Amino acid sequence: MFKISKEFSFDMAHLLDGHDGKCQNLHGHTYKLQVEIADTLHQCGAKKAMVIDFADLKAVVKKAVLEPLDHAFIYDENSERESKIASLLQELNSKTFGVPFRTTAEEMARFIFNRLKYEEKLAVSSIRLWETPTSFCEYSE
Ligand SMILES: [Zn+2]
Numbered sequence: 001m002f003k004i005s006k007e008f009s010f011d012m013a014h015l016l017d018g019h020d021g022k023c024q025n026l027h028g029h030t031y032k033l034q035v036e037i038a039d040t041l042h043q044c045g046a047k048k049a050m051v052i053d054f055a056d057l058k059a060v061v062k063k064a065v066l067e068p069l070d071h072a073f074i075y076d077e078n079s080e081r082e083s084k085i086a087s088l089l090q091e092l093n094s095k096t097f098g099v100p101f102r103t104t105a106e107e108m109a110r111f112i113f114n115r116l117k118y119e120e121k122l123a124v125s126s127i128r129l130w131e132t133p134t135s136f137c138e139y140s141e
Helices: 054-071 081-093 105-119
Strands: 002-014 027-039 070-074 096-100 124-132 135-139
Touching: 002 054, 027 054, 027 105, 054 070, 054 105, 070 081, 081 096, 105 124, 105 135
Parallel strands: 002 070, 070 096
Antiparallel strands: 002 027, 027 124, 124 135
16 A cells, blocks of 8 residues: 655635634635545556556546635635625635635635535545644545
8 A cells, every 4th residue: 555645825815703812804725735645556557556647636626626725715605695795706706615614724624525426436534634734634434
């Protein structure tokens, strides 16, 4: 078994409705994302002796995670307050992305894990998501 990982970065705005501190206000982060893949090696062909071609991993993460989330307002569709902000931004042709959960680093890490593993069929073993340079969440099954 081999593990490889690749790091990415994206910017995202959010707020945490109901938070008892400053995170209840609209703000943004430059997230660092580390995608770890655990698998055996390809036995033959162009990808021989690779877990996954780093270029292929980059293309999938770009399409499935970075393009929808980067420079978007990510909001909890179950929050009236967050949905109101999203509606206004949509009227103004600004990028939004709705999810059915509170947009903590923990839930975002699980969301990215599930999207890459179950929709994109990558052999993801863990996701690490840094919300700040000193704070990250790791999610694995
Ligand atoms: Zn935040």
